[in-house]
Amino acid sequence: MQPYDPASFRHLTFHDAVPAFLDGRDSPTDYLERCLATIEEKEPWVQAWQAMRVDAARAEAQASTLRYKAGRPLSPIDGMPIGIKDLIQTRDLPTGEGIQGNQVAPSGVDSASAQALRAAGAVLLGKLVTTELGGGEPSRTRNPFDPTRSPGGSSSGSAAAIGAGMLPAAIGTQVGGSIIRPAGYCANFAAKPTFGALNRGERLHSSQACLGVHAGSLRDMWSVMHEIARRVGGDPGHPGLFGPATPPTGTRPNRLIVMECSGWKVTDDRTQRAFDDIVEQLRSFGVSVQRRGDHPYIDAFEESLEEASEFTGVILGYESRWYNENLARGQAMLAASTLSSLEKARAFTLDDYRWALAQRRTAQECFARLAPLADALISPTSPGPAPALDARRPEAGAPIYVATGNPVFNLPTSLLLAPVVALPLMRVDGLPVGVQVIGQPHNDYRVADHAQWMTDNLLPASMA
Structure with missing residues (x-):
């Protein structure tokens, strides 16, 4: 290997x-x-x-x-x-x-x-x-x-x-x-x-x-x-994927925004440095890159994501309760961590769910206001390289999925219902870490087009 x-x-x-x-x-x-x-x-x-x-x-x-x-x-x-x-x-x-x-x-x-x-x-x-x-x-x-x-x-x-x-x-x-x-x-x-x-x-x-x-x-x-x-096509009631059959050939983005959310503060130093290398390369090509503190709309967007882990957990738990209750009949086959998640979901109320939906809608509205400011958002795909298989300790900012890695940079893009493309552009401690390119809903082709340009023009950032 x-x-x-x-x-x-x-x-x-x-x-x-x-x-x-x-x-x-x-x-x-x-x-x-x-x-x-x-x-x-x-x-x-x-x-x-x-x-x-x-x-x-x-x-x-x-x-x-x-x-x-x-x-x-x-x-x-x-x-x-x-x-x-x-x-x-x-x-x-x-x-x-x-x-x-x-x-x-x-x-x-x-x-x-x-x-x-x-x-x-x-x-x-x-x-x-x-x-x-x-x-x-x-x-x-x-x-x-x-x-x-x-x-x-x-x-x-x-x-x-x-x-x-x-x-x-x-x-x-x-x-x-x-x-x-x-x-x-x-x-x-x-x-x-x-x-x-x-x-x-x-x-x-x-x-x-x-x-x-x-x-x-x-x-x-x-x-x-x-x-x-x-x-x-797409899901019932949705217009499906927009874009031609011909794969994107690559278009340079003019303006990008870094999505820090609550993930940047738990990202390890070496991953931060690798990502900052990617940002500086983008700027060297004339791409404007903004982040928290550069515009009030960006600050409002970041603020809307502060509790993303909490309200996402409520939404996902509440919506899956009926399905999971069916599975509970076979609980002898389920892992203790899965049963714990099922038990937690049972405690969520309809009011909890409505609160979480309102939080999600606020984040989506703040995200939509960024559309005139940038062609796309970027961030690491995770706060660092893959965790060890025996890493079971609690991890700050990740109330769920800790053993398979902290999803702190992923939960926001899922709740925003946004298209995302992952690129293998970083190496940290000898392991891959990705960069994600995030677009407004239904701009899938545009996101892939910018991602292709980044793949073709940026050098992978390495903190080996």
């Missing part, structure tokens, strides 16, 4: 293999076999996979190979091996939701995203490990850059599989910070889109939950999102 070096690390990508598929120099069949070889090498210690359908995937890759030979691929992601987080239904694999010993049969039903990916010709290789019920109880998955560290959660397997080079893309979900934080820990490109932009299928019990994509490149990330959106 090589130490992480953002300057030399090479992600597994798919889009650049397509020309060779078309002229016969390569094929989806051979591409899949290379993925399987990497999985065979690394899975024993990364442990990203919950279940795999190798024979079926090989048959799908062969069908894709024939389509390329005929010059008729179904989409830009035809033949792409993809993993699905084990909170999302697929018709031919069980959905265990990260519960140890949860023996369930395949539902026979594809979630909206799985259905769309199959229609686009993608090769669904299997289910990727999630934390228990998508919560804070750590999974068995390990960080691909240091097996003593967490990959983050709850999209643990999705992030680790991309970081390990097992796949070019994987599907994750986020309610609080479950895509962007693991992406940062595992050196992924990743997107949490605008709330409702990608159809969640059956997972509709949270007013913040989003489907998103982990990938080895922004181009593949966008293509997967677009293919899902154009086939199954």
Whole structure:
């Protein structure tokens, strides 16, 4: 296992293999076999996979190979091996939701995203490990850059599989910070889109939950999102993902705002210095970067996020009570930390929930007022590198998910319902830490476009 070096690390990508598929120099069949070889090498210690359908995937890759030979691929992601987080239904694999010993049969039903990916010709290789019920109880998955560290959660397997080079893309979900934080820990490109932009299928019990994509490149990330959106749209009542099929090529932002929230004060010194390096590079390209103290609207926005952890916890706990009560019947299988979260949620009242919704709405209004001031916001994806797997101590500013990392920089973007793209632009103590680019709702393409420019023009910041 090589130490992480953002300057030399090479992600597994798919889009650049397509020309060779078309002229016969390569094929989806051979591409899949290379993925399987990497999985065979690394899975024993990364442990990203919950279940795999190798024979079926090989048959799908062969069908894709024939389509390329005929010059008729179904989409830009035809033949792409993809993993699905084990909170999302697929018709031919069980959905265990990260519960140890949860023996369930395949539902026979594809979630909206799985259905769309199959229609686009993608090769669904299997289910990727999630934390228990998508919560804070750590999974068995390990960080691909240091097996003593967490990959983050709850999209643990999705992030680790991309970081390990097992796949070019994987599907994750986020309610609080479950895509962007693991992406940062595992050196992924990743997107949490605008709330409702990608159809969640059956997972509709949270007013913040989003489907998103982990990938080895922004181009593949966008293509997967677009293919899902154009086939199954967004959540009911939402207009879906805006933006063309062509992935962004990169546009320099003119003005950015640093989102400090309550995360900056708990961010370690080395991560702060790495992030400040990114900010100075942006300024050297003529980008205006403002932060707390530079404008009253920014100060009001920051103030609106001071209790983000508290009111997010109320919203998520209250909204999931009915679902969790059903699961409580199988409490013998649930971890103590999960049962504790269920018990806490039972104490929330309707008045608590209404207070939390009002706080969230205030933050959203303050965020909207920033639109004329900046093209996007930026911040670290976490206050530091991935925590050790045995790190169970309380952590300031993180009342939830401590064992899989502090979500203090992620909770605000989830409650704002904003599009976010994670970029692997920092190394701290030899481990990845990401930078997130945050946009106004429905500006997903613009955010990805600025993210592509940053990827192409900024040097990774390293505090090794």
